[in-house]
Amino acid sequence: MTPIYDKFAKVYDRAFQPFEKWFLSRWRKETLDFLPKNAAMLELGAGTGANFEFYPNTTLAISSEISLKMLEIAKKKKKSNRLIQADAQNLPFSENVFDAAFATLVFCSIPEPEIAFAELKRVIKPGGSIILLEHVRPPGALGYLFDLLNLLTVALIDDHFNRRTAEMAKKSGLKIIEIREKAAGAVNLIVCEVVK
Numbered sequence: 448m449t450p451i452y453d454k455f456a457k458v459y460d461r462a463f464q465p466f467e468k469w470f471l472s473r474w475r476k477e478t479l480d481f482l483p484k485n486a487a488m489l490e491l492g493a494g495t496g497a498n499f500e501f502y503p504n505t506t507l508a509i510s511s512e513i514s515l516k517m518l519e520i521a522k523k524k525k526k527s528n529r530l531i532q533a534d535a536q537n538l539p540f541s542e543n544v545f546d547a548a549f550a551t552l553v554f555c556s557i558p559e560p561e562i563a564f565a566e567l568k569r570v571i572k573p574g575g576s577i578i579l580l581e582h583v584r585p586p587g588a589l590g591y592l593f594d595l596l597n598l599l600t601v602a603l604i605d606d607h608f609n610r611r612t613a614e615m616a617k618k619s620g621l622k623i624i625e626i627r628e629k630a631a632g633a634v635n636l637i638v639c640e641v642v643k
């Protein structure tokens with residue numbers, strides 16, 4: 448099946464531009480600041496490469512993404528990182544290769560997040576980190592609104608608007624170190640540690 452983001456690749460950067468300016472770029476930097484320096488790092492769902500400018504110095508940086516069309520745009524922003532097409536649920540790496548991995552706005556569109564977490568656990572060294580910036584189901588009444596919106600976003604763009612991503616990470620055996628709530632809890636910066 449063709450990845451859904453193939454359809455959005457050409458308009459993605461333009462559509463996100465205002466959000467980048469208002470808050471998203473700042474949140475991206477805050478997220479990537481949790482990554483270790485001079486380490487081996489993997490990005491999942493790198494999209495059009497919006498995070499590349501915030502990558503720390505690394506010994507190895509691999510930016511993976513399922514949509515070839517998104518990758519074509521990311522290629523223009525590439526630095527020393529390597530770009531590969533890969534499904535987060537089936538990573539083409541051996542065990543214990545990376546010190547850290549991260550994803551921004553990706554776990555909402557992965558069909559089976561538990562499988563992606565298991566893959567991350569496999570390819571990241573024990574004690575390594577996984578850093579996520581994700582929109583999630585917020586607490587309180589807003590959560591019910593997100594449940595309704597989820598019906599639309601799943602039907603239209605395969606995006607699970609009301610995922611409980613931190614809970615899923617915990618159930619997958621990751622140790623949650625910190626959760627920073629943003630936008631009334633509708634966005635979470637989640638810092639996890641790999642325990643094997």
Ligand SMILES: C[S@@+](CC[C@H](N)C(=O)[O-])C[C@H]1O[C@@H](n2cnc3c(N)ncnc32)[C@H](O)[C@@H]1O
Nearest residue numbers: 452492493494497513514534535551552556557
């Ligand atoms: C909302 S975009 C976010 C892109 C980028 N991370 C950013 O912050 O701008 C979601 C991205 O996740 C990718 N994606 C969705 N499911 C995936 C999967 N199973 N494996 C790898 N990437 C996936 C999509 O193709 C898309 O590029």
